[in-house]
Amino acid sequence: MALDALRRIEPATVELPGDAVPSEAERAVEGADRVVIRFPTFKDGRGFSLAALLRRSGYEGELRAVGPLLPDQVDDLLRMGFDAVDIERPDGPARNRNTGGAPYIYQPDPGAVTARPTALHLRALAARKATAEALARELDGATPEAILIRAAQVYGGRMAMLSSFGAEAALGLALVAEIASDTPILFLDTGMHFPQTLSYRDRLVKHLGLSNLHVLKPDEDEVRAEDPDGKLHDRDGLACCDLRKVRPLGRALDPFDALITGRKRYHGGERGDIPAVEFDGERVKINPFAFLSPQDVANRYKALDLPQHPLAEDGYASIGCWPCTAPSDEPGSREGRWAGQDREECGIFDPVRAERAKRAGAIRLI
Amino acid sequence: MYQYDEIDRAVLDARTAEFREQVHARLSGALSEDEFKPLRLMNGVYLQLHAYMLRVAIPYGVLSSEQLRSLAYVARTYDRGYGHFTTRQNIQYNWPALVDIPDALDHLAGVQMHAIQTSGNTIRNTTTDPFAGAAADEIADPRPWCELIRQWSTTHPEFTWLPRKFKIAVTGSPEDRAAIGVHDIGLRLVQNDQGETGFEVHVGGGQGRTPIVAKIIRDFLPQRELLAYLTSILRVYNLAGRRDNLYKARIKILVDAMGPEAFRDAVEAEYEASRGRALTLPVEEIERVSSFFAPPAEGQPLTDIPTGTAFARWRAVNVKPHKVKNRAVVVIPLKAPGATPGDASADQMDLIADLADRFALSEIRVSKEQNLVLPHADKSALGALFRALDEAGLATPNHGRASDIVACPGLDYCNLANARSIPIAQAISTGLHAAGLDEATGDLTIKISGCINACGHHHVANIGLLGVDKAGEEVYQLTLGGVGDGQAAIGKILGPGLSADDAVTAVIACVRVYAEHAQAEESFIQTLNRLGTDPFKEAVYGA
Numbered sequence: 036m037a038l039d040a041l042r043r044i045e046p047a048t049v050e051l052p053g054d055a056v057p058s059e060a061e062r063a064v065e066g067a068d069r070v071v072i073r074f075p076t077f078k079d080g081r082g083f084s085l086a087a088l089l090r091r092s093g094y095e096g097e098l099r100a101v102g103p104l105l106p107d108q109v110d111d112l113l114r115m116g117f118d119a120v121d122i123e124r125p126d127g128p129a130r131n132r133n134t135g136g137a138p139y140i141y142q143p144d145p146g147a148v149t150a151r152p153t154a155l156h157l158r159a160l161a162a163r164k165a166t167a168e169a170l171a172r173e174l175d176g177a178t179p180e181a182i183l184i185r186a187a188q189v190y191g192g193r194m195a196m197l198s199s200f201g202a203e204a205a206l207g208l209a210l211v212a213e214i215a216s217d218t219p220i221l222f223l224d225t226g227m228h229f230p231q232t233l234s235y236r237d238r239l240v241k242h243l244g245l246s247n248l249h250v251l252k253p254d255e256d257e258v259r260a261e262d263p264d265g266k267l268h269d270r271d272g273l274a275c276c277d278l279r280k281v282r283p284l285g286r287a288l289d290p291f292d293a294l295i296t297g298r299k300r301y302h303g304g305e306r307g308d309i310p311a312v313e314f315d316g317e318r319v320k321i322n323p324f325a326f327l328s329p330q331d332v333a334n335r336y337k338a339l340d341l342p343q344h345p346l347a348e349d350g351y352a353s354i355g356c357w358p359c360t361a362p363s364d365e366p367g368s369r370e371g372r373w374a375g376q377d378r379e380e381c382g383i384f385d386p387v388r389a390e391r392a393k394r395a396g397a398i399r400l401i
Numbered sequence: 402m403y404q405y406d407e408i409d410r411a412v413l414d415a416r417t418a419e420f421r422e423q424v425h426a427r428l429s430g431a432l433s434e435d436e437f438k439p440l441r442l443m444n445g446v447y448l449q450l451h452a453y454m455l456r457v458a459i460p461y462g463v464l465s466s467e468q469l470r471s472l473a474y475v476a477r478t479y480d481r482g483y484g485h486f487t488t489r490q491n492i493q494y495n496w497p498a499l500v501d502i503p504d505a506l507d508h509l510a511g512v513q514m515h516a517i518q519t520s521g522n523t524i525r526n527t528t529t530d531p532f533a534g535a536a537a538d539e540i541a542d543p544r545p546w547c548e549l550i551r552q553w554s555t556t557h558p559e560f561t562w563l564p565r566k567f568k569i570a571v572t573g574s575p576e577d578r579a580a581i582g583v584h585d586i587g588l589r590l591v592q593n594d595q596g597e598t599g600f601e602v603h604v605g606g607g608q609g610r611t612p613i614v615a616k617i618i619r620d621f622l623p624q625r626e627l628l629a630y631l632t633s634i635l636r637v638y639n640l641a642g643r644r645d646n647l648y649k650a651r652i653k654i655l656v657d658a659m660g661p662e663a664f665r666d667a668v669e670a671e672y673e674a675s676r677g678r679a680l681t682l683p684v685e686e687i688e689r690v691s692s693f694f695a696p697p698a699e700g701q702p703l704t705d706i707p708t709g710t711a712f713a714r715w716r717a718v719n720v721k722p723h724k725v726k727n728r729a730v731v732v733i734p735l736k737a738p739g740a741t742p743g744d745a746s747a748d749q750m751d752l753i754a755d756l757a758d759r760f761a762l763s764e765i766r767v768s769k770e771q772n773l774v775l776p777h778a779d780k781s782a783l784g785a786l787f788r789a790l791d792e793a794g795l796a797t798p799n800h801g802r803a804s805d806i807v808a809c810p811g812l813d814y815c816n817l818a819n820a821r822s823i824p825i826a827q828a829i830s831t832g833l834h835a836a837g838l839d840e841a842t843g844d845l846t847i848k849i850s851g852c853i854n855a856c857g858h859h860h861v862a863n864i865g866l867l868g869v870d871k872a873g874e875e876v877y878q879l880t881l882g883g884v885g886d887g888q889a890a891i892g893k894i895l896g897p898g899l900s901a902d903d904a905v906t907a908v909i910a911c912v913r914v915y916a917e918h919a920q921a922e923e924s925f926i927q928t929l930n931r932l933g934t935d936p937f938k939e940a941v942y943g944a
Binding site for chain 1: 406408409411412415416439440522549552553555556557558559560561562563564628632636639640644674675677678679680681682683684685686688689
């Protein structure tokens with residue numbers, strides 16, 4: 036049906052025929068806060084796909100299905116992104132209980148606003164958790180080399196390393212370069228780093244021969260909208276981390292099931308008892324350096340003759356973005372991070388994930 | 402083979418309970434037949450010429466002995482003591498009472514079987530090589546991928562109201578025994594230069610009134626991307642496939658109308674937009690599903706060899722090489738002379754289940770040629786197996802030979818049919834047997850469809866018969882040269898239509914031409930290609 040046939044019912048409502056061309060439909064719903072898709076018959080499934088495409092294109096208003104639909108289709112319509120269904124014969128043959136649908140789903144909800152985990156993912160996460168726990172037992176107290184070699188056996192091809200290129204980063208990068216050199220290295224370029232960090236990054240990449248560096252930047256549109264003056268860190272430090280670290284990382288993590296971190300138990304706080312391998316509710320974190328002491332780290336630096344971060348000798352023990360990093364007296368300490376703020380993590384290592392991890396373990400498998 | 406976990410059980414139990422309510426509503430009159438129709442079709446219940454028909458899915462043709470016994474139980478308890486194995490690796494019961502169907506489905510749910518989406522404009526049962534996991538020439542086992550597709554396609558919220566039915570076939574062997582060229586989507590497991598396993602994706606093949614061989618739209622799809630890519634194909638089809646004409650609604654028509662390149666571009670664009678973590682197969686789930694399909698342990702060598710030529714003949718024709726030492730693939734043709742192709746009695750099913758338990762690791766397959774297969778027989782038991790099968794009339798040595806005839810139910814059961822299929826198949830196999838021709842020939846496929854919908858796969862038969870209605874008379878078109886597996890080809894019509902009797906005579910005449918002209922080890926297709934159609938025309942229509 037041509038676009039000029041689309042009927043405008045009231046100012047913010049757009050009605051689309053079930054056979055509308057998706058690209059035209061996406062343009063037609065711009066600015067609308069209520070979209071009605073009219074199904075010609077219950078057998079015409081085009082409206083199901085159309086709803087998913089409208090949701091994917093960013094339409095967030097009400098999406099209503101109307102027409103000679105069957106009560107038995109309501110569950111599926113909701114999964115496609117509709118949030119209202121008008122049935123012409125509500126007293127008609129409503130045989131399907133529609134009590135929220137099947138107990139589990141085999142497919143990701145194609146258009147639903149809150150995505151539920153699929154059967155596949157529930158099972159995969161339970162298995163991932165069990166494997167991580169077994170590896171943690173196996174590798175308790177092990178050397179960084181032993182931990183990374185074993186992790187590469189299990190997670191090779193779906194494992195990445197997150198590096199801040201901070202004071203202690205070189206050690207982890209050197210280990211990866213030696214044992215699993217094709218591992219992608221993810222670097223969050225927040226736009227707020229010390230210039231010394233960026234030059235150090237380039238020097239280390241060259242020195243170690245790292246070939247798979249992924250530089251992750253915040254979304255430009257989001258920065259313009261949320262931090263136009265570059266002062267968000269003063270107003271709301273957590274929001275700044277969310278904009279510049281958590282979201283860019285979230286977008287880049289898609290292909291990876293395991294992340295190598297540089298975290299060590301002596302960092303203290305929530306890191307005081309991290310295992311060699313842990314499940315965070317979705318992914319696995321591999322902590323090859325968990326069991327090292329500050330002295331071990333120093334010795335390794337010395338033995339490998341690794342370049343030091345230029346700021347390390349100025350007393351910076353842990354280095355992040357310049358607005359939220361201060362020097363600290365104690366080597367290896369994170370005391371200087373977010374000094375004066377009531378937190379010790381940026382949000383990448385999210386405790387909410389840990390909660391999900393517990394729930395994933397609740398699914399019993401045969 | 403795959404075992405349900407609590408998730409699979411919960412999904413199936415919910416569905417079975419729901420359909421029970423729907424049947425109850427129909428029986429009480431709360432639902433009219435019109436209103437009930439879309440609901441029953443989603444659950445494999447057809448209304449045929451004489452009665453309701455129940456089609457039960459046999460996922461990718463794989464059965465345990467316990468499941469086969471349950472199929473026998475349903476045949477004995479709710480039907481007339483037999484079932485009909487179909488060309489899509491399913492089983493049909495032709496005489497169940499509607500009131501009994503929920504009980505039958507409950508019984509089947511107890512052994513992890515169902516009838517979901519064996520009908521309707523939905524994604525149907527995925528089919529594969531009946532020798533999967535056993536074939537000596539296999540690149541990778543297709544069954545784990547079939548099971549992943551089964552789960553993904555079951556009660557899919559977006560693809561339950563497609564323009565038309567949708568069939569996916571997967572093969573893991575270069576010698577494709579799944580006829581992927583004549584399916585809506587055909588997937589061939591391949592290896593790329595890096596040694597990774599993935600899929601070559603074929604789209605838009607099909608039979609019916611417009612037979613078309615599928616086109617390759619992707620040479621290599623990484624295996625973890627399977628569901629994302631299938632979703633993209635289905636979404637393009639769901640939105641753009643024709644809905645104005647039932648006969649133009651299959652994806653083959655869309656691919657043909659758009660052109661394979663434009664169709665591929667549309668799929669790739671949708672794939673780029675929709676791929677991502679939620680649709681990427683988790684490695685752990687691939688490993689979990691694959692773990693159910695580990696290769697069998699080695700068997701014992703064959704020492705007990707029955708004397709006489711019957712065993713040797715049976716072994717040469719019905720026993721195939723296995724990739725594991727001292728195991729063998731045993732085909733059990735449901736094609737004794739004069740038999741209804743694909744029919745098995747409850748007693749036969751029970752017997753085969755017992756033999757599978759004793760000699761073949763309790764596993765059975767259904768083939769699209771409407772035969773049963775013991776995929777993992779112990780070689781040491783071949784003698785005992787032969788004696789037991791022979792005694793039950795199940796050792797006809799004709800797998801892949803002239804009398805291994807495929808036929809749809811035809812006018813004897815089906816309300817779409819224009820002509821009979823089963824009696825024609827029976828007459829041909831009886832005639833071939835009487836003429837001694839079923840033993841004298843090599844590889845040859847004969848397939849019969851009772852109407853243009855081509856459920857008997859006549860388009861891809863070496864010798865095909867299509868029954869049509871011509872002014873109230875049953876008339877049969879004879880085609881030669883079709884191929885289903887491997888390089889698919891559509892058969893060509895040999896000449897004018899024939900009466901039922903003449904069609905039987907004509908097919909036997911064609912087999913005789915082949916038997917008389919074939920060189921050593923030559924298949925029918927090789928002989929046909931060498932001789933051309935003239936000798937066959939002459940034999941059928943005279944000089």
